[in-house]
Amino acid sequence: MKNKFLNFAAVLLMVLMVSSFTSKRSVGTVTLDVNTISTMGGSATVLNTDTNTPYQINAIDTFGAEQVPYGNYVVVSASTTSCNPPLLSGVTTSTGYFDFVIDANNTDFTIYASCY
Secondary structure, eight states: HHHHHHHHHHHHHEEEEEEHHHHTTTTEEEEEEEEEESOEEEEEEEEEETTTTTEEEEEEESSEEEEESSEEEEEEEEEOOOOOOSSSSSEEESSSSSSSEEEOOEEEEEEEEOOO
16 A cells, blocks of 8 residues: 555656646747837737737836747737837847747747837
8 A cells, every 4th residue: 555655656746747847848938128218018919820829918118028838930010009200110029030939949039119
């Protein structure tokens, strides 16, 4: 009886360790960095092209972030909260491209939205 309990406890511990390890490995972070001279805040939407699932990133002030599962993504939209003429708005990314991959080698991606 004691051996069965120890075996059960060992298996349970192993399952918990494996599930914890795999869940930590399977997500990355998409960040929205807002830089404006007017009203702060902004939003961006990225689409996981593997699952066709959109993810919304909101920045209340100058920063927002969202954890996303590993996969292939494209930036669908990004903007500051309010950028009216004569101010100019712009969007760039940490890689210079609007499509990106989140995986073990690329765990984060940044979208820069500006208004000057």
